Amino acid sequence: MLGLKISFCTVAMNRLHHLRQTLPVNIADNLSYGNLEFVILDYNSNDGLQDWIRETMHPQIKSGILKFFRTDEPKLFNRSHSRNMAFRLGKGDILCNIDADNFTGPGFADYINKIMQNSPDTFITPSFHIRDIIGKLAIRRADFWGYRGYNEEITGYGFEDIELYKRLTKYAKNQHQFSDKQFTRAIYHSNEERVSNEFISVNSAHIFVRYINPDSSELYFLYKDGSFEFATFIDKQHLPVIMLERAQLDNMVALERPFQSGFWKYGDQFIQLFKPGTKGSKLKFSNNRKYIYNNRLGIKLYEITSTELKNEMILLKTEVENRLGLSALLSKPLHEINSGGFGLGSVIRNFQFPVKLEKCL
Structure with a gap:
């Protein structure tokens, strides 16, 4: 008996180096299933991805096993929007997100089909929070549409998948979790790669940290x-119980209050920060330019110059913010999720056919 049609959907923005390793293997590992397709969405890459697909994967496109789409519209990476686009482009009964650095594992299509045939109200995810595979979701096409896809209010790195999983379980969908080693392989990569195409990484000029006490530090982006x-970041292990309860979605780090914003400018040997309701504070550069300070205010901000540490701070900021927003998002009525549409945009299919993804009623 022919199984349910499965669409393995992969979004890539400058991840050719990963797809070279994963895509051919993933196709070979599931080809025997038969009723499936691989959907690749090139989210405006500039690393030669479409040229590699054209030159290397032509037989797979010709056979229909591979569908290649490219959009030139986004300037920065957006996880929720890009995954919604890819899922909308898939034609399968089952839509499965496979990140560019993920291997499906041999027989993953058969595994998904067996679970879905036996449990119609189920969606499938990994059973543990390994960062590189947590987004490996398989969901019925009807549920993707009915429960309104990934929430495009969530920007930056982290929790767009967790929010969708929690929303599905909220509406009585069953979460089947797997831990088989053959289905949890991924290519290790740096935090720099995780955030390299996102706003906060592309547009950061400086990141400063101010020590407050052993449990608290202030970060400036x-x-x-x-x-x-x-904002002030707090080590939750030392918070009073009442504050711990307030910050329970915040893992081991909490914010004293939500991020505040202002504007800044360079001066002659100083940076001036204008916080809300202030005339601005001048912070002078140290002689070795490792920190800026204002002795009158008792402020000293150390600049984070290590690339690795900068990317850790960027991840920390986006994950904490997104985690903090989960409760509010999950309390929204379903009809308010992506009420303006989701996965909207224009793509080219297989290098020549334009496709317009518009708002659906």
């Missing part, structure tokens, strides 16, 4: 457009 954001 200064952007190239002259704006900045700042």
